[in-house]
Amino acid sequence: MEDVQDAEDLPRIEPSTHVLLHDLGVRRDGDEWIVGRMSTRTFVAMPAAGARAVELLGEGLSVARTERTLRAETGEEFDITDFIRDLAALGFVARIGDRPVPDVEPPRASLPWLRPQQVRFALSPVLPLLVGVLLSAAVAVLVRRPDLLPGYRDLLWSPHGSLVLLSGAAAGWALLFAHELAHLVTARAVGVPGRMRLGTRLQFLVMQTDISGIELAPRRHRLTAYLAGIALNLSVASALVIGLAVTDTGTTAHRLLAAALLLALMPLPFQLMVFTRTDLYFVLQDLTRCRNLYGDGLAYARYVFRRAVRLPRPGGTADADDPSTRLPPHERRAVRLYSVVLVAGTVACLAFMAAVTLPADITLLVRAARGLGPDHGVARNTDSAAVLVTLGGVNVLWLVTRWRDRRSRRSGG
Structure with missing residues (x-):
């Protein structure tokens, strides 16, 4: 077209x-x-x-x-x-x-064979109740058995680092796909096509689901679609807690369940980082009745920065109008508050990356590269290769995804 x-x-x-x-x-x-x-x-x-x-x-x-x-x-x-x-x-x-009038090419949908009538159950009011019952059962188990609470050591379920890395990566990506699939299924039940793809949020490589069109749905359906991924993670984690309670401590099955439980819970704190447009960001945007909380918050933060340092706006002056004044009062207040969270959170994330994540990744990659060669045993070579493939692959994928997104924005795609 x-x-x-x-x-x-x-x-x-x-x-x-x-x-x-x-x-x-x-x-x-x-x-x-x-x-x-x-x-x-x-x-x-x-x-x-x-x-x-x-x-x-x-x-x-x-x-x-x-x-x-x-x-x-x-x-x-x-x-x-x-x-x-x-x-x-x-x-x-x-x-x-x-x-x-010549038309535009519609975006491709993920899993186009999936029909709204096939997934209508995702909008049933019974489903949140079932999630609540499962979560309550898991909390009750943890109250009786606090020793089942996971710790970082549970990720190290095997003495072989390569097995830990590869199994963790496989389980993590499977959970990530299931999380996004929950968004897609719920949106499709409303009649929204939806599309899953890789994306970046600051230094994070993420899978994201575009459910544009959910804006036309009733609020309950919109919030259900936004929260479906979190509900999926909590449901999986709750089922794993119950599984831990019925397996013997110290067995391989118990160790694997504990590791999977931690992997299911790890993405949830990330959802609180609303400055990276997480699932909770869209809930916040909907509840505050803002059209573009992130875009307007970023524009206001730039305005405040330019005004503070008296930098001229491209093609304008340092005294350019406050962009938030064009918004309705309720949006203006929300945007100005969000801009503080946006700036503080972004600075903290980038600082953490520079001080912790990047040095740690470089150190692990250097050690892995040095661990390859005929002078090292099979186990050392296998572990080093696993680190290079897993950690190096994620970083390369982040760079490729970032480059693709920037090129798409420049071309208007």
């Missing part, structure tokens, strides 16, 4: 022109309306008059009649011609008059 045409390339729009819109979803959100096209995952917030104009155009009213209707209902004048051009730029218009 072709890209959407620029406004000047669109067919001429006359007062008598009728337009055909693509299938659009609409949901009221406070004083605004969310309007979007699920197939292209493009969504915008509009005032009530804009949503009403979309409704009238969708009913087949001409430009002139739409303007007259809106004027009669609101007492205000509206330029529907420009409005149609804006809709076309978003890919919402299929035809203007008798001429089709």
Whole structure:
């Protein structure tokens, strides 16, 4: 398919022109309306008059009649011609008059064979209750058996470092895939296509699921989709606790279950790092009714920094307007508070990487490289190769993913 045409390339729009819109979803959100096209995952917030104009155009009213209707209902004048051009730029218009508008290529969905009706159970109100029961049972077991609480030593279930690394990597990636699959399944149950892919958050390599379109769903379904991954991790961890309680301490099965339990719990503290747009970030954004908490928070932080050091804005001055003043009061307060968390958390993460993570990775990689060769035994060579493949592979994958994302942003993809 072709890209959407620029406004000047669109067919001429006359007062008598009728337009055909693509299938659009609409949901009221406070004083605004969310309007979007699920197939292209493009969504915008509009005032009530804009949503009403979309409704009238969708009913087949001409430009002139739409303007007259809106004027009669609101007492205000509206330029529907420009409005149609804006809709076309978003890919919402299929035809203007008798001429089709070139469409955009819709993003590919992960697991396209998975149908909403097949996963409707993910939206059942019974499911959170089952998760709660399982979690309560695990907490009760830990209260009676506090010795089952995992520690870092549980990861070292084998004396062979290569087995620990490879099994840990396999289990970790399997849990990560299951976490993202939970998001995808819940969103698909709502009718959102969803797409899983690798991404980066500061120094972290992550798997992420784009569930754009969930904005049109009711709040309960939105929050369910955002929290599905955390619920999956807690459910797995709870089942593992119960498994530990029924296996004999010291057995291989017990050690493996303890290691798996720690791997299931380890991603949960990361979710509190809302400055990296984790699952809890989207919950926070939804509850504060912000459109783009991260983007607006970053813009405000940059404004404050430039003002503090009196740096000129690119193409502007150091006294550029505060970007948060354009937001509604409730969003403005949330964005300004979030910007503090964003800056403090980012600085802390990067400082930790520079002081701890990076030196540790370099040390491990250097030791592994020195451990290879005919002068070392089979066990030492195997362990060194495992470290290089596992740790080195993750770092290379981070670099490749980061480069891909930056190139995609520069190309507008």
